[in-house]
Amino acid sequence: MSSILLRPRTAYAFTKASRRLFSTKEYQNVIASRPVPSVALLTLNRPKALNALSTPLFKDLNAALLEADAEKEIGAIVITGSDKAFAAGADIKELKEKDFAGAYSGDLFAEWSVITKIRKPVIAAVSGYALGGGCELAMMCDMILASPTAVFGQPEINLGVSPGGGGSQRLTHIVGKYRAMELMLTGRNFSAKEAEQWGLVNRIVGEGEGQVVKEAVDLAQKIASKGQIAVQATKEMINAASELPLTEGVRFERRLFFGLFSTKDKQEGMAAFTEKRKPNWTHS
16 A cells, blocks of 8 residues: 555544554555544545546455455445545546447446445445446445535436446435436436435535544444444345345344344343443454
8 A cells, every 4th residue: 555645635633543554455546544443444546537436446446345344353434535526427538438349248337336245334425526426336335424515416318328337226216216317317416415305315414624534434433333243234134125025124134133143242232231331242
């Protein structure tokens, strides 16, 4: 990891300890850091291109995500961009010369789905533009915190194409068919306030440079303070809710719930509750 890239981009208080990276690999398009020992912070780092989502960027992001997911001490992950742009979309220069045969045979955007297979919770901290692929990337995360400056949208129609990274599906599930039709067929961007009203973001944070990263890291740290097995099982249950009928979803939930009874964390959690003390999770 290039140490010259690791610099405070926001008002978040990076201490010497926070500069300790969880990775020994070099990523050219992502800055990987640990603001606290239990949280990985992945910052998209193509500022001149407004963090346009190129293939090299996604390869770096996926590698960093998988590395953080495998690191036992890390309990949650935050993805962010710059104050100006979370990610302004896919890299159009990369897509311009693609034809159907190349896109289809090369399984274009297949690497974008890696984030949906990460078992630990992933939080998007969005400032500035989150358009096209940037909006899709945010929606692939488990939670979204937005700064007041955040702008979302699926404007692909203005380029003569459609969303291709899951935007037509995820946005429709969140905001409903009719609103999704209007947004995607006109290419209209929408504000953080609208995103909050429609349920696309968890909340809008306070004003101030870097506030969204600070609050996302705080949220991630709170989640990471829980038992990892229960956190990951609960994430799996919630994600299943959008794909399974209610009866099947409840059956799936109950099987995972029963499975947690075999964990040491279940024994520790219930013992701590009855003994009125803080649990000591072993994530086992």
